[in-house]
Amino acid sequence: MSFARSLVFLTFVVACCALPAPLRAAKSLGSPNLDETTDAAGPSENEEEIRKSIDIAPQPAIPLGLERRQEYFHKYRQALTAELGFVYDTKAASSGTDLLSRLGAQYMFTTEKRENYEAGAHLLSDGSGAIHFAQRKVYGQSRFRPFIKAGAGVRIVPADQLATFLKHENYQIRVAGGMEQLVKVPYGVRIETELMVSSRSQAAAVLLGVVSSF
Numbered sequence: 001m002s003f004a005r006s007l008v009f010l011t012f013v014v015a016c017c018a019l020p021a022p023l024r025a026a027k028s029l030g031s032p033n034l035d036e037t038t039d040a041a042g043p044s045e046n047e048e049e050i051r052k053s054i055d056i057a058p059q060p061a062i063p064l065g066l067e068r069r070q071e072y073f074h075k076y077r078q079a080l081t082a083e084l085g086f087v088y089d090t091k092a093a094s095s096g097t098d099l100l101s102r103l104g105a106q107y108m109f110t111t112e113k114r115e116n117y118e119a120g121a122h123l124l125s126d127g128s129g130a131i132h133f134a135q136r137k138v139y140g141q142s143r144f145r146p147f148i149k150a151g152a153g154v155r156i157v158p159a160d161q162l163a164t165f166l167k168h169e170n171y172q173i174r175v176a177g178g179m180e181q182l183v184k185v186p187y188g189v190r191i192e193t194e195l196m197v198s199s200r201s202q203a204a205a206v207l208l209g210v211v212s213s214f
Contacts, residue, residue, distance in 0.1 A: 071142065072142055072143050072182070073141050073142070074141040074142065074143075074145065074182070074213070075141075076186060076213035076214060077109065077110040078107075078108060078109050078110070078213065078214050079107075079108040079211050079212065079213040079214070080105065080106075080107055080108075080211070080212050080214075081105065081106045081107075081108070081120075081190055081209040081210065081211045081212075082104075082105050082209060082210050083102075083103075083104050083105065083106065083122070083190070083192070083207045083208065083209035083210075084101075084102070084103055084207070084208060084209070085101075085102045085192075085205050085206050085207035085208060086099045086100065086101055086102065086205065086206055087099065087100040087101075087102050087124060087203055087204070087205040088100075088203060088204050088205075089201050089202075089203040090201045090202050090203065091200060091201035092126060092201075097126065100124045100125045100126055101124070101125040102122050102123070102124055102125075102205060102207065103122060103123050104120055104121055104122025104123065105120060105121065105122075106118050106119070106120030106209075107119050107120065108136065115135065116135070116136040116137065116138055116147075117133070117134070117135055117136065118133070118134050118135075118136050118149060118151075119131075119132070119133045119134075120132055120133075127157075127158065128155060128156060128157050128158075129155075129156040130153045130154060130155050130156055130172070130196075131153060131154055131156060132151060132152065132153030132154070132172070132174055133151050133152065133153070134149040134150055134151025134152075134174060134176070135149060135150060135151060136148070136149035137149065143181065143182040143188075144179065144180075144181050144182075145179065145180045145181075146177075146178070146179045147177065147178060147179065147180065148175075148176070148177045149175070149176050149177070150174070150175045150176075151174050152171065152172060152173060152174060153171075153172040153174050153196065154170055154171055154172070155170040155171075155172060155198070155200070156170075157170070168199060169198055169199045169200035170198065170200065171198060172196045172197065172198045173196070173197045173198070174194060174195070174196050174197075175194070175195050176192055176193065176194035176195070177192070177193060178190060178191050178192030178193060178207075179191055180211055186212060186213040186214060187210070187211065187212055187213075188210075188211045188213070189208070189209070189210060189211065190207075190208070190209040190210070190211050191207070191208055191209075192205075192206075192207045192208075192209065193205065193206055193207070194207065
């Protein structure tokens, strides 16, 4: 038995010595060196030459006639208008007066909700006059601003004194439309046509005004 054991031991030793070195022990790869840094590879010389050879065309110049102008924004919230015009009134026409001249003023203001209102007063060549109030809608905030408005008014007859406000025929429904054109900030011109209806008469007015905004 001792001979057999000796033979087996010798066989094991010979086999271990005969095996190649890589099978007896794994080669250590070593731990990575975290302190080493590598620079990012920059563009190759060919890429640099290609970039330099690219010709970026400049933006074409805008023709003088097509240059963009800065858009005007009407920032004013109040305006005062002095107006002069002519009125055709059916009651006056039946008495032989075809046209009445009209001189007046109107004050426009804008609320915090961007709503426009206008109050005014005027005198007619027949000695009467009127006070009126309306809500106005303006289309746009540029130099040219069309508008429409609707409201009510009271015809004032000096001879009637306070009785003017007690006569229902003196109360009017008024609608108007027109346009404003800015001439030089903050001044402009205004053209307006207005219709007035009451139980006394019907009237139409054509007005030209000068506007001062503030």
